[in-house]
Amino acid sequence: MSTDRRPMILMTPAMLWLFGLMVVPCVLILVLAFFRRGVYGGIEYTVTLENLALVFDPLYFKIFLKSAGIAGLSAAIACVLGYAAAYAIAAMPRRHQSMLLFFAVLPFWSNYLVRTYAWIVLLNREGLIVNLARWLGFEGELPSMLYSEQAVIIGLVYNYLPFVILSCYAPLSRLNPDISEASRDLGASGWTTFRRVTLPMTVPGIATGFVFVFVLSIGNFVTPALLGGGQFQMIGNLVYAQFLTANDWPFGAALSMVLIAVMLGLLMLQAVVAERASGRKGAQNG
Amino acid sequence: MADRNTFRLMLIILGVIFAFLYIPISVLVGLSFNEGGLPTAWTGFSFKWYGALLENEDILKAAGNTLIVAIFSTLLSTLLGSLLAIGVEIRRRNGKWLETLIFAPMIIPDIVLAIALLSFFSLIGVKMGLHTIIVSHVVFNLAFVCAVVRARLKNFDWSIVEASADLGASTFTTLKRVIIPVLMPAIVAGALLAFTLSVDEFIIAFFTAGAGRASITLPMQIFAMIRFGVTPEINALATLVMAVSVIALALSQRLNKGGLPGQ
Amino acid sequence: MTQSFLSIKDVSKTFGTVQAVDGLSLDIRKNEFFALLGASGSGKTTLLRMLAGFEDLSAGDITLEGTSIAGLAPNQRPLNLMFQSYALFPHMTVAQNIAYGLEMDRLPKAEIAARVNEILEVIQLGHLAKRKPEQLSGGQRQRVALARALVKRPKVLLLDEPLGALDKKLRSEMQLELKRLQHEFGITFIIVTHDQEEALVMADRIAIMKDGKLLQVGTPHDIYEAPQSKFAADFIGVMNFLPVEKKGTNFVGADGSVIRSESVTEIAKNGAAIAAIRPERLHVTGTGENQLSGEIAAVAYHGLDLLLHIKTPLSDTPVISRMTADEADGHAPEVGQSITVQWSAKDTHIFPN
Ligand SMILES: Nc1ncnc2c1ncn2[C@@H]1O[C@H](COP(=O)(O)OP(=O)(O)OP(=O)(O)O)[C@@H](O)[C@H]1O
């Protein structure tokens, strides 16, 4: 039909843009990972698996595992806090919920660097928390909380918490209150109701929140750089270094490739969980 | 009464979480107005640090660069993203690949896109600068604009498009006089979103700006400054940047009652 | 022989496996008020959209005054469609909506303004010219949509259930209004409706559609008095149906009585058929060739007329007889009474079952 070709004209410029400046560069990364680093930092066009092997070299793989650990811990903490917040919002009177949600998400809208910087202000050696401790009567030299793994985790949780609140609130708000009431009638206590009914039905929201926080955290290089201090390395910083300081692009590309593979795997897993859950919901309605 | 206790518990949880979310930024905003500039003591309210920003050449230059990047990438991405949205919704039956291509820029981690673009520009020998930041920002911005406009198109009455053709308008005239005007609130909302995203974006700009200070943007300037610690000027600058994004996004939200993507 | 005005020749439309319009031919005369009537899904909208140019033809041709318009885009056809949903431009005022089509014709500004004002007077919405569609009532929107299509003075105006969204009272007002406007503008109207009464009130001619085909085309009187199929007979007005059996040249009712008829549609084989009689053709007095007896099951007033529901061995459902006030005067029938009605052979239609 003639009406089928016309919209393509409208779509073409944007599609070309995405193709040329997203697809091609990303494919380029994949290709680069299989070339050798030149003697003077350039690229030598011989195919090799060295770079990929190097990623799994204990020296670098340790960083990978540590990044995954920090990302996992941050995601877990964000999920606990975010779920609690979403649950509490959903328990408030309906007319207040959208406003509460709006204010829970508002910080998410401001600049990432600024939000991270706010924690530098709080945590540094002359920062508010140290001052608060002095004022409360602590004497002597207090350990700086800045430039530590804990600071990085706090920063990641803080930055991505609103996202988890959103993803958990969606299924919670849709939850039919009748369901938990029905379970109560059957003699379950409040806690059992939550564990056996509410929680399972809202797992997809938690999964979405977890995966996104994990994915955004594991590749993060701003937060480790600012809150972790110079010596602290996560995989994002390692990639950054290969491209901007060490000048070993093939290795940087190999690192990114593994990173992308982990992210894609998780995102796909999350999609599967979401699909299963919606299937289960359909079965219940039917 | 169990219910009342549960409700109290919920209020406490909300209190704690909101404190966690708002105390850090509130302290930052508060300190930016502290005459003395130090976190240790409140010495009086003052705009002094904001004034100081205006005398900082580096910051002004970076702000100027950011404005250039944001304006051009917003214009380009609004044009491309809106047309894309209209085309996609007219076609309706879109393959999975197409949907993925349109969705990908919104979820692809910044660092991945940043290094991919850096390698790409270097390999094809493009000299990097503000122009490379602009075209790179368009990649994700056009996807966000497209998402906002598409949300509006979901409940668009397509019979008005047929009515326009029936009354004698060409496809182009219909686009110009019917489709785009009706979508205008969503397009403006998308543009505002794109503008804020571009103003705030750090990682991609950082990688595609090229060497030297010539094309440094505000987030890059902030990053450089905060690595050396806390100063009253940064507090003021951070407060300003935060205010701009929140206001622009709230405005965008207002215009586009369907909500922002991801919400 | 004068050339026909709008001519639809063997037109078909298939959507995948659905045959929406199936080899349909129809000639429409100039200045005619033509109604397309049919059940839901019979292809009325599809036919209209093909005329307006929004659907390609799978087969066939459409000519207007002798030249084919089948290949023309919607914006090049001298036909206008009034959409079922009205499809008013939400961002334009009433006046801007109406002016839009004239601007597309690149008429001078002064003329556009004059014609918009003129038509606003005709539809009596002059005082609302500066309103947006969302500030109008359903009936007002309907009139703006009509004005927007009419102001272009198309050769043919296509209307897809134009009154569908209006309440009953407004509907009957608008039916007369449409008729008046059609006269005033001298434009050919093709209107889609599934309300048979509406078609009877407004149309010069009616076409009955079923499964993408035309069953019958004719004046309301023709179709009412001489339906050519059971479907057409059932679709228009109220009709009594009596199951009959063809035996040789006779038609025999369920109780064994012979039912006489002058209008018999081709029925070759012996076997089941159906006899159809309009309620107003069943009389309590007089001498018809046919008669039936039964018990009055219900009596209902319809205006001044009386509707008698008669239980009879001839059919499972009660037979309805319509008595005028004069007829009923002497008799005053009551529920439970037995009654005999009779009718003439020329009022009996026989259709294959
Ligand atoms: N775009 C389409 N794609 C597939 N099938 C269609 C399409 N448009 C119409 N049909 C089918 O064609 C047939 C005729 O539809 P049409 O809309 O013309 O009926 P209609 O007579 O206008 O019915 P109604 O009185 O309900 O408006 C229906 O079976 C419908 O499902």
Ligand SMILES: [Mg+2]
């Ligand atoms: Mg229809």
